[in-house]
Amino acid sequence: MVWKKPKAGVEITATAHIAASGDGAAVLCFSGDWLLSERRSPFSKIERFFAGNGGISKLTFDTSSLAKYDSALISFLFRCYEICAQKNVKFDMDSLPAGPRSLLELAVAVPEAGKGKKGESGNIIGKLGSTAIDALDTFKAQATFVGLVTIALYEALRRRARYRVSDLLLIIQKSGPEALPIVALISFLVGLILGFVGVIQLAKYGSEIFVADLVGIAMVREMGAIMVGIVMSGRTGAAFAAEIGSMKVNEEISAFRTFGISPVEFLVLPRVLALILMFPLLTIFADLIGMLGGMAIGLGLSDISYEQYANRTYAALNLVQISTGIGKSVVFGLIVACIGCQRGLECENSSAGVGMATTSSVVQSITWIIVADAIFAVAFTIFDI
Amino acid sequence: MSASEDIFKVENLTMAYGDYVVMRDLNFSVSKGEIFFIIGGSGCGKSTLLRHMIGLIKPASGTIYFRGENFSGAPQDKKTEMLRQFGVLYQGGALWSSMTLSENIMLPIREFTGITKKEAVDLADLKLALVGLNGFGSFYPSEISGGMCKRAGLARAIALDPQVLFFDEPSAGLDPVSSHRLDELIVQMRDSLGATVIVVSHELASIFDIADRAIFLDTSSKSQGPIGSPRQLLDCDDKNVRVFLNRGVDPRRRDNK
Numbered sequence: 001m002v003w004k005k006p007k008a009g010v011e012i013t014a015t016a017h018i019a020a021s022g023d024g025a026a027v028l029c030f031s032g033d034w035l036l037s038e039r040r041s042p043f044s045k046i047e048r049f050f051a052g053n054g055g056i057s058k059l060t061f062d063t064s065s066l067a068k069y070d071s072a073l074i075s076f077l078f079r080c081y082e083i084c085a086q087k088n089v090k091f092d093m094d095s096l097p098a099g100p101r102s103l104l105e106l107a108v109a110v111p112e113a114g115k116g117k118k119g120e121s122g123n124i125i126g127k128l129g130s131t132a133i134d135a136l137d138t139f140k141a142q143a144t145f146v147g148l149v150t151i152a153l154y155e156a157l158r159r160r161a162r163y164r165v166s167d168l169l170l171i172i173q174k175s176g177p178e179a180l181p182i183v184a185l186i187s188f189l190v191g192l193i194l195g196f197v198g199v200i201q202l203a204k205y206g207s208e209i210f211v212a213d214l215v216g217i218a219m220v221r222e223m224g225a226i227m228v229g230i231v232m233s234g235r236t237g238a239a240f241a242a243e244i245g246s247m248k249v250n251e252e253i254s255a256f257r258t259f260g261i262s263p264v265e266f267l268v269l270p271r272v273l274a275l276i277l278m279f280p281l282l283t284i285f286a287d288l289i290g291m292l293g294g295m296a297i298g299l300g301l302s303d304i305s306y307e308q309y310a311n312r313t314y315a316a317l318n319l320v321q322i323s324t325g326i327g328k329s330v331v332f333g334l335i336v337a338c339i340g341c342q343r344g345l346e347c348e349n350s351s352a353g354v355g356m357a358t359t360s361s362v363v364q365s366i367t368w369i370i371v372a373d374a375i376f377a378v379a380f381t382i383f384d385i
Numbered sequence: 386m387s388a389s390e391d392i393f394k395v396e397n398l399t400m401a402y403g404d405y406v407v408m409r410d411l412n413f414s415v416s417k418g419e420i421f422f423i424i425g426g427s428g429c430g431k432s433t434l435l436r437h438m439i440g441l442i443k444p445a446s447g448t449i450y451f452r453g454e455n456f457s458g459a460p461q462d463k464k465t466e467m468l469r470q471f472g473v474l475y476q477g478g479a480l481w482s483s484m485t486l487s488e489n490i491m492l493p494i495r496e497f498t499g500i501t502k503k504e505a506v507d508l509a510d511l512k513l514a515l516v517g518l519n520g521f522g523s524f525y526p527s528e529i530s531g532g533m534c535k536r537a538g539l540a541r542a543i544a545l546d547p548q549v550l551f552f553d554e555p556s557a558g559l560d561p562v563s564s565h566r567l568d569e570l571i572v573q574m575r576d577s578l579g580a581t582v583i584v585v586s587h588e589l590a591s592i593f594d595i596a597d598r599a600i601f602l603d604t605s606s607k608s609q610g611p612i613g614s615p616r617q618l619l620d621c622d623d624k625n626v627r628v629f630l631n632r633g634v635d636p637r638r639r640d641n642k
Binding site for chain 1 (some may be wrong): 508510512514515517519523527570576578
């Protein structure tokens, strides 16, 4: 049948009337069309009856006035069965017509199981404890994974790691050259913003020329590497998590393990190597494009000439500053690759799990990039770099 | 059974992916209340035929009628109305992984019946109990076994008390006991709900156990083979059918040796 929504306000047409019959039994009479599309008697009526009649030992049924029925009736009977089981009342299945009886027999054939799955502690201390244990487990898993990647890198240096060079080259292409357009756009805009803010503020002191220093140093030391890290977290890290997560759902990871092939070597290592190689190159590219963006604003909004801007930038930068940004980018590449791959490998076996792994990969990568950058900032200050 | 009792009628159906023809000129009907099997070797187009019958693929040519009305050529709103009378169990259960089993069953119920949430929960509990999963409503598909996923998929398929139940390889990946239990469930669903059941399978035990009739799709000629009860197919003159139903051995050749 085609379902129709029951109209609000229409009187009840499918009724259930329960009454005690005197010999310790109760009779439940059904009448009308017991269809989901009809207004039906509420079950609370039955609950109230049993609450007020403690001596009932048997429940029988009168279906002589019952017309059509569907799952609405079976669901009602199923709840009656459950309430009878709770109150130790005999449920007279034989007084039901054959159709509902056979369905009900099927429904009660297997006893209820599986309850209590969500047995987490409901109080705040319990939840706090669970969260702390989860966080500790996550940290342990990440530490173990970093250890495994380190071993794999060591094996790669000894040329003993098992992975396909063709995979490495493909990942290099996808995470390097194919990322250039988005890295260029973001870096140019960041340089533009830095230049704009710098020119406006420095103009107050008549020293607009120093916008070249500001943009150059900011891009080379911080923004180039950070922006590449953030863009690549969303672009490549998420792709790693989704790709490896899908492989896990399809049991491809298990297939590697059963052949004795380490997924860390075969899948993670080429990705880590690719990002370690590509991040510094992308960072140099981002630095140059960012400085170009700053220059566009510097030349456009002030009287600085191209030669002046270029000379000022050249004077402001030195090899140490350039190296700090590039050095940090190697670590950021390691972070993005490791977190993306680890989230993928730990993904739950479902499509929702893949989505969660991807989200988690992006969030964790960006968080760890910022944390690592803060650690670098403190370390560089201490060592006067 | 008379023609008026035909719930499905397939006329001159040709199935194709682009220029590649899978099967041509299929002609058969399915009677109300019967368990009808679509059988044939791997890659013969069994699942493709099922996908045509549930409107997921448009026929290259030919027509599929449901209760006398043109189903394959029906406008979308009419087709959606007809589809609500179908329940489909896909190979892996195809449960929505971000929802619990209860929520999987409640979604179509809430979408199409307008009953209250409490009633929908009760109904989902009933459907789960019918397939032997009473109490598993709060579990996610990833937390239960493959066989349980199939049964939960069946619970979702019967959520709206369908008139026609489709099963795509119900026994695939199940152990013999679970497979037999699922066969029993299919028969019970037919008997209790009065539904027509259409099953795609090459599981011989299931075919001989529960099929009323079956159609054989012949992959070599890309056309339909004989239709009949499993016993009739076993005794038919078509060698391909006999070989299929005897696990690759033609009993007539074997007996002549």
